[in-house]
Amino acid sequence: MTEQQDATPADTKPGGLDGSRVGRARAAAGALSRAMRSTLPGRSEPRHPPTAAPADQQRSVPEATVARLALYLRVLSGLAEQGVVTVSSEELASAAGVNSANLRKDLSHLGSYGTRGVGYEVAVLVERIEGTLGLTRHRAVALIGIGNLGHALAGYDGFATRGFHIAALLDADPVRVGERIAGLTVRHVDEMAEAIREHDVAIGVIATPAHAAQDVCDRLVSCGVTSILNFAPMVLAVPDAVEVRRVDLAIELQILSFHEQRKLESVVALGRDGLEAAG
Amino acid sequence: MTEQQDATPADTKPGGLDGSRVGRARAAAGALSRAMRSTLPGRSEPRHPPTAAPADQQRSVPEATVARLALYLRVLSGLAEQGVVTVSSEELASAAGVNSANLRKDLSHLGSYGTRGVGYEVAVLVERIEGTLGLTRHRAVALIGIGNLGHALAGYDGFATRGFHIAALLDADPVRVGERIAGLTVRHVDEMAEAIREHDVAIGVIATPAHAAQDVCDRLVSCGVTSILNFAPMVLAVPDAVEVRRVDLAIELQILSFHEQRKLESVVALGRDGLEAAG
DNA sequence: GCGATTTTGTGAACGTATTCACAAGTGGTT
DNA sequence: AACCACTTGTGAATACGTTCACAAAATCGC
Numbered sequence: 020m021t022e023q024q025d026a027t028p029a030d031t032k033p034g035g036l037d038g039s040r041v042g043r044a045r046a047a048a049g050a051l052s053r054a055m056r057s058t059l060p061g062r063s064e065p066r067h068p069p070t071a072a073p074a075d076q077q078r079s080v081p082e083a084t085v086a087r088l089a090l091y092l093r094v095l096s097g098l099a100e101q102g103v104v105t106v107s108s109e110e111l112a113s114a115a116g117v118n119s120a121n122l123r124k125d126l127s128h129l130g131s132y133g134t135r136g137v138g139y140e141v142a143v144l145v146e147r148i149e150g151t152l153g154l155t156r157h158r159a160v161a162l163i164g165i166g167n168l169g170h171a172l173a174g175y176d177g178f179a180t181r182g183f184h185i186a187a188l189l190d191a192d193p194v195r196v197g198e199r200i201a202g203l204t205v206r207h208v209d210e211m212a213e214a215i216r217e218h219d220v221a222i223g224v225i226a227t228p229a230h231a232a233q234d235v236c237d238r239l240v241s242c243g244v245t246s247i248l249n250f251a252p253m254v255l256a257v258p259d260a261v262e263v264r265r266v267d268l269a270i271e272l273q274i275l276s277f278h279e280q281r282k283l284e285s286v287v288a289l290g291r292d293g294l295e296a297a298g
Numbered sequence: 299m300t301e302q303q304d305a306t307p308a309d310t311k312p313g314g315l316d317g318s319r320v321g322r323a324r325a326a327a328g329a330l331s332r333a334m335r336s337t338l339p340g341r342s343e344p345r346h347p348p349t350a351a352p353a354d355q356q357r358s359v360p361e362a363t364v365a366r367l368a369l370y371l372r373v374l375s376g377l378a379e380q381g382v383v384t385v386s387s388e389e390l391a392s393a394a395g396v397n398s399a400n401l402r403k404d405l406s407h408l409g410s411y412g413t414r415g416v417g418y419e420v421a422v423l424v425e426r427i428e429g430t431l432g433l434t435r436h437r438a439v440a441l442i443g444i445g446n447l448g449h450a451l452a453g454y455d456g457f458a459t460r461g462f463h464i465a466a467l468l469d470a471d472p473v474r475v476g477e478r479i480a481g482l483t484v485r486h487v488d489e490m491a492e493a494i495r496e497h498d499v500a501i502g503v504i505a506t507p508a509h510a511a512q513d514v515c516d517r518l519v520s521c522g523v524t525s526i527l528n529f530a531p532m533v534l535a536v537p538d539a540v541e542v543r544r545v546d547l548a549i550e551l552q553i554l555s556f557h558e559q560r561k562l563e564s565v566v567a568l569g570r571d572g573l574e575a576a577g
Numbered sequence: 578g579c580g581a582t583t584t585t586g587t588g589a590a591c592g593t594a595t596t597c598a599c600a601a602g603t604g605g606t607t
Numbered sequence: 608a609a610c611c612a613c614t615t616g617t618g619a620a621t622a623c624g625t626t627c628a629c630a631a632a633a634t635c636g637c
Contacts, residue, residue, distance in 0.1 A: 080556075083624060089552040093531060107584065116533045120587095120626055127586060135585040136633035152552050153559025160551070167453045171446040177531050177548040182555070222554050245561065246554040248547075252372060252456050254395045262557045264550050268527075269456040271543050272439070273368040273431050275501050275525040276461070277359075278541045280432025282524065362594060386614065399596055399617095406616060414615040415603035 080151060084125045090115050091122070092148045092181075099141050107138035149182075159186035161220045161244075163235050164227030165195050165205050168250055172226055173200045186218035187211075191231065208235065215242045222246045229253040236263075359430065363404045369394050370401070371427045371460075378420050386417035428461075438465035440499045440523075442514050443506030444474050444484050447529055451505055452479045465497035466490075470510065487514065494521045501525045508532040515542075 080088075094114045098106055108126075112119035126133065126144070129151045133139045149155055160183050162172055172178075173188055188200060189208045198205045206214060214220070223239040225232050225247060232251035239247060240261055247263045249255055252270075255263050359367075373393045377385055387405075391398035405412065405423070408430045412418045428434055439462050441451055451457075452467055467479060468487045477484045485493060493499070502518040504511050504526060511530035518526060519540055526542045528534055531549075534542050 081624075085553055085556050086549065088556075089549040090533070090546075092552070093546075093549070094533065097532075108586095109584080114533065116535075118626065120628090121624085123584095123586060124625080131586070133585050134633065135631070136583045136635090138584070151556070151559075153555045153562075154552065156555075156559075158551075158555055158558070167450040171450040172547070174446045175547060178551065181548055181552065183548075183551050221558050222551065246558050248550050248554060253376075254369070254373065254393065256395075260561075262554060264554060266545060266547070266550060267369075267372075268451070268454060268545070269460055269462075270365065270368040270372070271527050271545060272437075272457065272462050272501065273371070273433065273460065274364055275527060275541060275543060276432045276435075276437055277364050277367075277430070279437070279500050279525050280430075280435075282539075283432075360594070387616095388614080397596065398614095399598090400594085402614095402616060403595080410616070412615055413603065414601075415605095415613050417614070 080128045084128055085152070087115070087117060087122075087125050088129075088148050088152060090117075091125070092145065092152070092154075095141055095145050095148070099145060103141055105138045105140055106144075108133070111139070154182040156182070158183050158222060159218045159220045160184065160222045160224055161187040161189060161211070161215060161218075161239075162224045162226060163189045163208060163211070163239075164225060164231070164251075165190040165198070165200070166226065166228070169226040170200065172224065172250075173203070183222070186220055187214035189214065191227075208238070211238055212242050215239075215244065220244060222248065224248045224250070225255075226250045359407045363407055364431070366394070366396060366401075366404050367408075367427050367431060369396075370404070371424065371431070371433075374420055374424050374427070378424060382420055384417045384419055385423075387412070390418070433461040435461070437462050437501060438497045438499045439463065439501045439503055440466040440468060440490070440494060440497075440518075441503045441505060442468045442487060442490070442518075443504060443510070443530075444469040444477070444479070445505065445507070448505040449479065451503065451529075452482070462501070465499055466493035468493065470506075487517070490517055491521050494518075494523065499523060501527065503527045503529070504534075505529045 091111060094111060095106070098111075098114075108119045108123045112122040115122070123131070123133075126139070129147050131139075132143050132147060160178065162169060162185055165173065165188055169188070169190070173185060178185060185201070185203065188203050188205045189211055190196060190205050191208045193207070195205050196207045220242075221244070223236075223244045223246070225235050225239075227235055229251045232249065232253055233255060236247060236249070236255045236257060240257060245261045247255065247257070247261065249263055249265045250267075252267055254265070257263055370390060373390060374385070377390075377393075387398045387402045391401040394401070402410070402412075405418070408426050410418075411422050411426060439457065441448060441464055444452065444467055448467070448469070452464060457464060464480070464482065467482050467484045468490055469475060469484050470487045472486070474484050475486045499521075500523070502515075502523045502525070504514050504518075506514055508530045511528065511532055512534060515526060515528070515534045515536060519536060524540045526534070526536070526540065528542055528544045529546075531546055533544070536542055
């Protein structure tokens with residue numbers, strides 16, 4: 020997965036200061052303002068003494084596991100709807116497309132509640148995973164950039180179904196301001212601060228064109244938003260404390276293209292080898 | 299990624315044999331059409347003899363590297379537009395949000411063409427990366443499911459800009475068939491086979507509701523498509539030889555939610571520790 | 578209650594990915 | 608030509624992630 024994985028790149032600073040964000044030629048690395056960082060206690064979470072509290076296992080859930088937990092949750096919801104009460108690691112794993120040992124290890128990170136010889140209770144797992152992912156709290160989302168993609172996202176009900184609700188739609192284009200979508204009115208991006216405060220927004224979703232994304236991102240950060248989902252095809256610079264996840268459609272296609280290419284090459288290589296062997 | 303990242307899940311096997319896929323009540327993954335698989339030569343690419351051709355370094359580019367190459371390409375295109383001719387690993391890395399050693403190692407996989415003391419020529423890198431990712435070939439894409447998201451994808455110009463072009467739009471809803479979007483007419487999904495043959499489609503993009511996705515996927519596979527980008531919120535079952543990448547918006551939000559949660563907890567923990575220390 | 582069977586939870590082995598750190602080139606300057 | 612500042616390319620070290628394999632529960636049938 021990866022990829023997607025680190026998300027908190029280099030550089031920082033919202034405001035002007037180092038306006039040379041990516042400057043001319045080389046200024047990319049430019050003056051890295053390391054400001055903030057003040058708090059974070061070291062990030063690598065030393066090992067906790069064996070005296071740690073027994074109940075809260077959810078320290079140190081590996082990143083890769085987190086992504087899969089969300090996936091398990093999806094599969095489990097489906098099972099629950101079908102009235103399935105218990106599920107074995109083997110069943111759940113194959114429905115999620117992962118190795119069952121991997122699944123068990125993942126679940127063990129949240130202080131697993133399975134029963135040997137039986138499996139896991141679907142309801143219990145759902146509850147534990149939701150707790151770990153923080154889905155019991157209701158999280159408000161602001162969506163910025165109401166173009167084609169923004170429209171689609173605003174209308175996407177997959178958000179609402181799991182504790183997220185879109186609380187604000189923002190766009191810079193006066194023509195779009197005032198439009199009503201999915202029960203919300205599009206507001207101007209300059210009202211971002213109010214909108215975020217009003218609805219206690221925790222997550223910003225950027226669906227603007229690339230050229231506007233960094234500015235929108237900086238504004239979100241300065242409003243205190245520390246989690247951003249970025250659909251704009253570019254790398255955002257943010258302070259360490261802000262978590263950015265990028266969804267890049269063109270890159271996904273390029274990765275697929277690579278695999279197509281490789282299949283082709285291996286066919287060619289096989290053919291060549293065959294000829295060589297035969298010649 | 300993440301993540302996002304493995305994409306070719308567990309199991310397979312065409313025939314019955316291990317019919318016990320996932321059992322009854324728990325039949326989440328249901329009747330998986332496992333057809334095909336016929337060809338694939340073994341997937342794990344044994345080690346090649348040391349006599350391998352010297353020029354084609356592109357065997358064994360690690361998965362994680364591939365994802366980043368696409369990212370570098372994006373950054374490099376931006377630099378090229380700005381007229382930048384050479385770039386150092388440090389500059390490029392920080393613009394892409396990765397470690398510079400990591401970047402150099404990535405580039406070394408494609409038989410790097412940098413100059414010590416100077417850096418890389420932007421144009422050369424672009425060319426090498428495009429070659430490695432197979433972007434020199436023109437790749438036709440079929441998009442299935444023309445709802446909100448499908449519309450947005452059909453209109454997204456980020457596809458066209460890098461060697462991909464949407465060759466067919468398909469939907470199961472007769473109401474949508476006939477609609478014209480971005481110069482294409484929506485055809486009925488039953489015409490998939492013709493459409494794919496006509497345009498030599500290499501990649502399928504699924505933007506249908508979850509309940510239709512597996513069926514569409516099976517059809518794509520039976521038409522010989524071996525690369526699929528799946529936006530439907532579910533795990534697709536496919537033969538080993540087919541590469542699936544999933545883009546799941548709700549899961550992205552849930553991962554962000556987890557990090558929000560963790561920040562919160564660490565604040566709470568710090569507070570508690572502080573009190574304990576003080577008390 | 579006991580053995581057969583199932584399935585969890587996890588140590589250990591393995592594999593992949595990232596980062597460090599530095600020798601070896603390169604171009605520019607004197 | 609000798610030096611300096613810079614930057615690549617890569618071995619070695621480290622970190623992270625997955626899979627294996629099996630002991631330790633748990634249930635069931637008798």
